[in-house]
Amino acid sequence: MTVLEAVVDRGAARDALVATPNDDGRARRFADFPTFCDALDFAAQGLRGFNFHDPRGTLVRPYPFSELRADALIAARRLVAHGVQPGDRVALVAETGPEFAALFCGAMYAGAWPVPLPLPTSFGGKENYIDQLCVQLGSSDPRMLLFPGELATMCAAAAERHGCPGLTWEAFAEVAPADTALPDPDPDAISYLQYSSGSTRFPHGVAVTHRALMANLAGHAHGMGFVEGDRCISWLPWYHDMGLVGCFLSPIANQMSADYLRTEDFARRPLAWLDLISRNQGASLSYSPTFGYDICARRISSQTHVAERFDLSRWRIAGNGADMIRPDVMQGFVNAFAPAGFKAAAFLPSYGLAEATLAVTIMPPGEGIRVELVEEERLSGTPRDLSRPARYRAIVNCGVAVRGMEVQIRGEDDKPVSHHHIGKVWCRGSSVMHSYFRDPESTAACMVDGWLDTGDMGYLNAEGYLFIVGRAKDMIIINGKNHWPQDIEWAVEQLPGFHQGDIAAFSVEAENGEETPAVLVHCRVSDPAERLKLREAIREKVRAITGMNCVVELVPPRTLPRTSSGKLSRSKAKKLYLTGEIEPYQLAA
Template sequence: LVGCFLSLIANQISGDYLKTEDFARRPLAWLDLITRNPGTSVSFSPTFGYDICSRRISSQTAVSNRFDLSRWRLAGNGADMIRPDVMQSFVNAFTNAGFKANAFLPSYGLAEATLAVTVMPPGEGIRVELVEEERLSGAPRDLSRPARYRAIVNCGKPVKDMEVAIRGEDDKVLSDHKIGKVWCRGVSVMHSYFRDPEATDACLIDGWLDTGDMGYMAKGYLFIVGRAKDMIIINGKNHWPQDIEWAVEQLPGFNHGDIAAFSIEMENGEETPAVLVHCRVSDPDKRIELRDQIRDKVRSITGMNCVIELVPPKSLPRTSSGKLSRAKAKKLYLSGEIEPFNLAA
C-alpha cells in the first residue's frame, strides 16, 4: 500500500500490478511487464519471487530472446530474509537479458514504521558479511570442529529522519557487530496500535519502536539476523529457523516455503526443534527415506535429533504477501489441523 501504491501517487509515476495468484501461476509474467515498459523500471519482490523466476526459466532458454531487463534500474528486495544464494542464481539466469547485479536494492522495514527503515544506497547492490555460527547461536566456539559461517545480507542505511539502534538484554545500545534487538525511531513510526494500549506499551518506549528483529550495525549499515520470536532456544543455544529451513531446501525436490521450523515441548517437558516439510512423494518407503535424509541434514545443522514431520503440499500457511507463517504453522500443527503423513518407525 505505502511503497507500491501511495508512493506512486505522491511521485506522479505510473505502475503495473500483478495479482499474487497470477504471479504464482505465471511468475515470468512479472519480467514480461518489465520488458514491455519502455522507460526505467523500479520493481520490488521478496526473495521467493526472484527464486521462483530463476527456477522456472530453463537453462536451455535464450533469455535475451524474450526479456530485456537492461532498463530495470532498482530491483528491490525486502519483506522477508534476503538469501544471497538465491539472488546470485537470479543474476546467473538473467544476466544475458541485460539484468545488472548492482540493480539489487536490499531494504528493511515493517508496517509499524510505515514501511521503510533502512534502504541500500542505489548502485551498491547486495553486500554480505560472513558471520560465525557461534556468534549467531550465542554458544562458545568449539575448537574441535571447523568453523561454520552464515552469509548475512546488508540491508542498507536508515532512511531520512529515521534512527536505528541495536540494544542488548539490558536495553543498552551495542557497538558495531554486536547482535541484539533492532530498535528504530522516526517521524514515520506509529504512535500506537489501534485500540490496543497493552501491545503499544510492550513495543514503544519514548518514541523508540522494538521491531522484534535481531541484527547488528556496521559502519552505519544494518544487518538483519532473524526474528526474535522465531528463535529456537535449546539448552541455552540459539538456533535460527531459517538456517534449518534453508539447509533442507538444498535437498532435491524442495522449493522456497516448503519447510517450517519451530520449537515444541516434548512429553518430558524439554524443548526440541520440529520441522514440517511438504512431501510430494506417495511411495511409503520413499517417504521414510526422505524423512531420514531430512533428519540427517537437520542434525548436521543443530547437532541434535529433531521431530521431522512430512505434511501434504500446500498445508503450510502463508501470510497475505506470500511469506511462510511459522507461528501459524506451529499453532495448526499443535492443534492437529495440519496432519502429518503416518510413517513406519
C-alpha cells in the same frame, strides 16, 4: 456482429489504449506535502497515473491520477452520504484495481481511516477467510465494509457477523453523493489503519498519521534516488505494507506512473512480471520479496532463450524486502537473467515494517547485495565449540537508515551495544507509527520514549549499515542455546528437490517436557519406503549442520501456511500442527 467480429473489436479497443506517460514535463516533488490528500491534488495536475494489466500483461485500464482524484472525491461524498464521519474506519478488501484505489483515497478525503483487508488465499478455505475478516473487523470496528462483487458471499457473511453494513463496489456506486464540503485534511490526523501480514488471532492495527506517511514516502524516494523517467512495475498485494505504501501510495506522492499485475495473476504466471518489465519502456523500479525472484528463476529452463524473450536492461532498482533476503536465491536470479541484461548491482536490499510506515533502511542504489559471513556461535550467543569446524551464515546488508530515521541495536539490558554486536533492532523517527489502534498495552510494550522495538534481531557495522539475522519470536532455544529456524530450513533445502518455502522449523515440547526442534517438510514422493528414506535424510542433514536431533514430519505439498504477503508463517504452522489441522503423512517406525 459475429463472435469473431466481437473478439476482433475488443482486441482493437485494447490496442487503442495508451498507458500513462513516464514524464509529462512537470518537475517531480518527492512527497513534500502536508497530507496525502495534498499529494494527490498535486499529482492530478499532471498526466501520470496507474495502469492495470490482465494476466498476460496486456493493458486493460489506464487510470491517470486526475481521474483517480475525481473518483476519490465522489467516493468521499458517497461515504459522507452513508453516514461516515472523520475518524470513522472504512474497511476495504484490497483488490488491485481502480475501485479500491478511489475508495481508499476517498476515505482520506472524507477524513475517515481506510482499512485495507486481505483477499482470500488458497490456504484455509472459505470459512477461514470469513473468520480472518471478522477478527480484523472486530479490531478496527469500521463503519462499513466494501468489497468486490465476486467476493460478495464471504464478505457479506463477515460483515453480517460483525454487525456493520457490507456493500459491493457496484452497490456503493449507486449511493448518491452528498452535496457537502469535505473536511480540511490535518497532517497529524490518522491517514489509514494497516494490519501487519501476521495479524490473525491477535491483530495489531497500525495507525499511521498523514505526517508520518509523507515522511516515509519522502524518505524512501530520496533513499532510492528516484529520477525523471522512472516507472514502477508491481504485483505486490495492496493489503501488505510494501505493496500499499511502496507501490500504491508512493507513486502518487512522488508522481510516478505505475503498472500493475494482480497478485493472483503473478502467482499463476510469474514470468508475466518480467514480460511486463521487458515491454514497458522506462520500467526501472520493481520490488519483490525473495520468493518472487526465486520462483521466476525456477520457472526458466536451460532451453529457454532468455535474451530473446526478456529485456531487463532498464531495470535500475530491483528491490528486496518483506522477508529474509537470501543471497543464494539472488545469485540464482542473476545467473538466470543476466543474458537478458539484468545487472546484479540493480538489487536493492531494504528493511522495514508496518509500525515504521514502511522503510527503515535502504541500500544505496548501485551497491547491490553485500553479505557478511557470521559464525554460527555468534548468532546463537554461545562460546565457540573448537571440536567442530566453524560454520557460517551469510547475512545480507540491508542498507542505511532512510532520511528522518535512526536505528539502534540494544542488548538484553536494553542498552545500546557497539557495532557488530547482535541485539534487538530499535528505530526512531518521523514515520514511526502513532500507536496500535485501541491497544495501549501493546503500544506501550513496543514504544519507549519514541523508540520502536521492531522485534527483529540484527547488528550495525561501523559505517551504520544494518544486518538482520532473524525475528526474536522465531528463535528456537534448546538447552539454553539459541538456534535460528532459517538455519535449520536452509539445511533441508540443500537436499535435492526442496526450495524456499518447503520447510518450517520451530520448537515443540517433547514427551519428557523438554523443548526440541520440529521440522515440517513438503513431501512430493508417494512411495512409503522412499518417504522413510527422505525423513532420515532430512534428520541426518539437520544433525550434520546444526548438531541437533529433531522431529521431522512430512506433510502434503502446499500445506504450510503463508502470511498475506506470501511469507512462510512459522507461528501459524506450529499452531496448525499442534491442533492437528496440519496432518503429517503416517510413516512406519
